Amino acid sequence: MSGDGDARQGARRMPAPGEQPGAGGGLTGSAGVARPSPGGAHPDTGPAGGGHAGRFWSSRRVPSALVALVLLAAAGLLLLDVAAVRAHRPAAAWRRGLADELATRHLDDPWMQAGAAAAVLLGIWLIVLAVTPGLRAVLPMRRTAPGVRAGLDRPAAALVLRDRALEVAGVQSVRMTVGRRRAYARAVAHFRELGAVRRDLDTALGDGLRQLGLAHRPALTVYVRRPRKG
Template identity: 70%
Template sequence: MSEPVKESAPGGEPAGPPGAEPDGSASDAADRPPPGTAEEEGAAGRFWSRRRVPAGLLALVVAAGAGLLLFDIASVRAGRPAMRWRRSLADELASRPLDDVWVSAGAAAAVLVGAWLVVLAVTPGLRNLLPMRRRADATGVRAGLDRDAAELVLRDRAVAVSGVQSVRVRVRRSRVAVRAESHFRELEEVRSDLHTALGDGIRELGLARRPALSVRVRRPARKG
């Protein structure tokens, strides 16, 4: 797995240490730098998924249903009786009341399928692909960073901090959540070092939208 190309970034921002909680864990801290200019941030939209599988399945179902219905209508126009399934369906729709269980279940299923298709149509998808900054001299090129790769890079930075025994990193579009355990050193010192190291790491990822940083450090749970 290739790591993202590192770009020059300003030095780490100082972070004031928050107060410790009663259970001995350091409280959450958020690093939300002020937005820069359009050239600095390199505004870039999210990648849109092609969604070939849902589109293909929907097209196949619609084509099969339309073809079967047109064949039956053509048969009726030619003087042959309608298919049994269409006569049965027409009789059921004419005789069943609207508050029937099967009618309500069919309507609910149709609403759910329609809502699912609308959501697929208006949302980008590809949540695991984070858009990166766009350079002014590369207008025709778009770059993205896999979310798992970003988590691996930041985790490597976190475990390199002195005092960190284990760490868990979760990267989202708007927030990077870090949960670490420290077996020695003061929790506030470890949290401050993690905040600085991961803040630099997030900047060097080159993401179009820099996520906020949340760091929480605690002691390992005692066994026995």
């Protein structure tokens, strides 16, 4: 399967803003040290209104389900015990023990402090999940139609760029890493001058990044080196 086909498989259709969402070049010397080029740091603007696509938000189904199950279980146990007390039955041993512990233990008790710390950490974790987008593996694409959002998986983008890099003469192997802000290409050239290979990689990968249609084009950094001897 070609790299373009893999990219299409990695692209996702995302809902419109009113719906609930799901979220350059580099220079290198002969020693393989990269220097970012000023041409790759500017985001694509695309069509009118198409260059301002924000990140996709995760629905956080697993944390939400876990919190809901814990709260449901706790509320069910408490309601069952309250109903038993109202029916003139003794309270459950766990509730009597919990009430005694809360009434007799001081705030400087290690168990009380450990429980409070655990509650604080759990609360901070839930707040972070609530206010952060998530879905870091999905890169927003430019909007070309109203009411439609699309995203491209980072591994799919890296696969397309890797295939482009392998088409450059002199490239023996290449490892691509695509992040939200920067894309790295680490290539091994077994013939041709490193400067010439680097220039061709810079051109090919720069064109590839533009053709991906991302809302914010990552800056590109290219590393080129010779194969290791041995």
